[in-house]
Amino acid sequence: MASQRRTPGSQASLREANRTRIVGAIKKHGSLTQVELAGVTGLSPASVSNIVRELVGADVLRTAPSTRSGRRATLVSFARTAGLVAGIHVNTRHLRVIVADANLTVLGEKHMPLARDHRADNELDRATLLLADMLGDLETGFDDLRGVGVAISAPLETMQGRVAGRGILRGWTGVNIAEVMQRRLRRPVYLDNASNLAALAEARLGAARGRQNVIFIDVDDGIGSGLILGGAVLRGHHGTAGELGHTVILEDGPLCRCGNRGCLEAIAGGPAILERLEPLGGPMKLGDIVVRAMANDPQCIRALSDAGKHIGLAVGNLCNLLDPERIVVGGALARAGELLLGPIRIAMENAVIVGSAQAPDVVQGQLGPSAAGIGAAAYALDETNLRTGEI
Numbered sequence: 001m002a003s004q005r006r007t008p009g010s011q012a013s014l015r016e017a018n019r020t021r022i023v024g025a026i027k028k029h030g031s032l033t034q035v036e037l038a039g040v041t042g043l044s045p046a047s048v049s050n051i052v053r054e055l056v057g058a059d060v061l062r063t064a065p066s067t068r069s070g071r072r073a074t075l076v077s078f079a080r081t082a083g084l085v086a087g088i089h090v091n092t093r094h095l096r097v098i099v100a101d102a103n104l105t106v107l108g109e110k111h112m113p114l115a116r117d118h119r120a121d122n123e124l125d126r127a128t129l130l131l132a133d134m135l136g137d138l139e140t141g142f143d144d145l146r147g148v149g150v151a152i153s154a155p156l157e158t159m160q161g162r163v164a165g166r167g168i169l170r171g172w173t174g175v176n177i178a179e180v181m182q183r184r185l186r187r188p189v190y191l192d193n194a195s196n197l198a199a200l201a202e203a204r205l206g207a208a209r210g211r212q213n214v215i216f217i218d219v220d221d222g223i224g225s226g227l228i229l230g231g232a233v234l235r236g237h238h239g240t241a242g243e244l245g246h247t248v249i250l251e252d253g254p255l256c257r258c259g260n261r262g263c264l265e266a267i268a269g270g271p272a273i274l275e276r277l278e279p280l281g282g283p284m285k286l287g288d289i290v291v292r293a294m295a296n297d298p299q300c301i302r303a304l305s306d307a308g309k310h311i312g313l314a315v316g317n318l319c320n321l322l323d324p325e326r327i328v329v330g331g332a333l334a335r336a337g338e339l340l341l342g343p344i345r346i347a348m349e350n351a352v353i354v355g356s357a358q359a360p361d362v363v364q365g366q367l368g369p370s371a372a373g374i375g376a377a378a379y380a381l382d383e384t385n386l387r388t389g390e391i
Contacts, residue, residue, distance in 0.1 A: 316351025
C-alpha cells in the first residue's frame with residue numbers, strides 16, 4: 001500500500017496551517033478570547049473552538065473563563081509547563097528577548113535595534129522592561145521565571161560574568177552582567193557567549209539535532225563559533241573557546257576590533273565586507289548584501305564567495321582539530337544560503353586532512369536570528385534543572 005503523506009491543500013495540511021495561525025496569534029498578541037482569535041486569524045468561531053480544544057488536549061494551550069465587555073468569554077493562553085524560562089540576546093546591533101515554557105516552546109519573542117555604542121546599564125534596563133511587558137502579556141510575572149539566560153555576542157570571562165575581548169562591546173567592559181540582571185529580576189541568571197548558545201539551540205531543536213559533534217558558525221557583524229563535542233558545549237578553561245573570528249589568518253592584515261591584525265573577522269566579517277562594497281554600491285546593511293546577491297548582483301555574490309573561502313579555510317583547520325560530523329552556519333549572512341555555504345564547503349573540504357568524502361556536511365541553521373535567544377532559554381532551563389536535581 002502506498003504510504004500516505006500530506007499534500008498542499010489536503011485537509012491535514014490545512015488543519016496544521018490553522019493550528020499554526022492560532023499559536024502564532026497568541027505568540028504575537030498574548031492571551032486572547034476565542035472570539036478575538038477568530039477575528040485575528042480570520043478563522044470561523046467553530047474552527048477556532050475545535051482547534052483550541054485539540055491544543056488544550058496536547059498541553060500546548062490552556063483556557064480560562066473571562067469577561068469581556070460584560071459578557072462571559074473563554075480566554076486562551078499558552079499552557080505553562082512547570083514554569084517559564086527567558087532568553088536575552090545582545091549583539092552589536094540588536095536586543096532580542098524570548099520567553100519559553102519548560103518544553104522550550106516559544107511563548108513570546110520581541111526584538112529591538114540598538115545604537116552602535118550601546119551601554120550595558122541602558123540595555124539591561126531595556127531588557128528588563130521588555131521582559132516584564134512580555135510576561136504581562138502572558139498574565140504572569142518574574143516570580144514564574146525559573147531562570148534567565150543571557151547570550152552576549154562577545155568573548156566572555158564566564159566565571160567573572162563579564163566581556164573579555166578588548167574593544168568588543170566597549171560599553172559593557174567590566175560589568176558583571178549576570179549579577180546586574182539578577183539584582184533587577186530577583187531570579188537566577190546564567191551568562192554565556194551567543195555562539196555557544198546558538199549552537200546549543202541548533203543541537204537541541206534545529207539543524208544539528210541528533211548530532212554529538214558539531215561546529216556552529218555565526219557569520220554576522222562578527223564571526224563566532226560554538227563547539228558541541230560529545231553532546232556538550234565546549235567553553236574552555238576561561239570560557240572563551242570558539243572565538244574563530246579572532247584567529248589570525250593573515251599576518252599584518254587589517255586591524256581587527258579586538259586590537260590584533262589579520263583576524264578572520266577583520267577580513268570576512270560583516271563590516272569588512274560592507275567596507276569593500278561601499279565604493280561599488282554605496283552604503284548598505286548586511287541584509288542588503290543578501291538581497292542583492294540573491295538577485296544576481298555580481299559584486300555581492302563575489303563578496304560572499306570571497307568571505308566564504310576565508311571562513312571555509314578557517315573551519316577546515318578547526319575540523320582537523322575537532323573532527324565534527326556537521327557544520328551549521330547561522331547569522332545574518334547565512335540567509336544567502338548556498339551563495340555563502342558553497343564557498344565555505346569547498347574551502348573546508350580542500351583543507352581537511354580526511355578528504356572531501358569524509359568531511360562534515362555544511363548546512364544552514366534552522367532557527368535564524370532567534371537561535372541565541374532560544375539557546376539562552378535552554379541554558380537557563382538546564383542550569384535550573386541541574387540545581388534543583390530535576391535532571
